[in-house]
Amino acid sequence: SRQIHLASRPTGWPTPDNFRVVEVDLGDPGPGEVLLRNTWMSVDPYMRGRMNDAKSYVPPFELGAPLDGGAVGEVVASGDDAVPVGATVLHGLGWREHAVVPARAVRVVDTERVPASAYLGVLGMPGLTAYVGLTRIAQLREGDRVLVSGAAGAVGSSVGQMARMLGASAVVGSAGSAEKVAWLTEELGFDAAVNYKDGPVGRLLAPHGPFDVYFDNVGGDHLEAAIAHLDDFGRIAACGAIAQYNDTEATPGPRNMAMFVTKKLTLRGFIVRDHDDLTAEFHERAGRWVAEGRLVGRETVVDGLDHAVDAFLDLMRGGNTGKMLVRL
């Protein structure tokens, strides 16, 4: 069975040389374990941070060892009656064709009503991130005007759609191409969207503000622009800063921090896994929204483990619309 190992730590933008495909022999699952054949694996921006040897909220990937991350697999051999052969499960050992996992570390998912891949996207970690960021972190209120960056990505596209269902009066997004902007406004119901590559993002957003809530996936110039266009008592949910993940030197912060005082702004960062207590509520509501066709989880699919690294690199460059996934 094949898996992808970290061969060397990237400096700046990763290259294919930083990774290696390795063939391993997994053997049979022991008591309490299951052998999985992975069918889908996720590539996510946070994985870039784990390629660095730096202390963070998740440990770094180890050199010469397989990468890991969200995946969906089918049970092909089982040492636990609760997780039978044939079940489809969500688990944390992606970046490999097969995995032996403790049965208690997998979650059996229902694939009758939604496709298995949805558990890595709109009904999975990215969807929960959108829900937590809007409800708990930004404390979205009826009538709020919401701005979201990275709006055509997995988290951002859920943010925009959910914000509307949670009572926002207007939703504006920024994304990196004309096609993405058209998808947001024509299909997802965003009131407006801008292509940040068309000019300084602050200037592009000016006609659409002011905003009460900014959901930040990007950092950098987007954060500075949002601060400029937030209304008094505006709230920022700091979710990610993908514009900076491949930087080799610290970049200057927003130059308009004094506006936090004059506009009485709030910024709160969060990590989704600290908010597990919202998972059941999220599944209940988001499951219904998806079933009703009001929450759309688009996917960009790359085929084969051999292309998983390309999928990850392409994600960092904006090659995805919606959730970037690898089908194994």
Ligand code: NDP
């Ligand atoms: P996305 O599906 O949004 O993919 C990443 C996107 O980032 C790309 O499609 C690209 O789209 C955009 N991007 C890349 N570089 C830049 C740049 N320099 N400026 C602006 N946009 C850029 O990924 P996710 O939805 O999985 O994640 C979105 C954000 O949420 C990330 O910052 C991630 O780290 C964060 N996150 C945080 C979590 C938490 O617990 N706090 C949990 C999950 C995700 P484009 O074409 O528009 O440039």
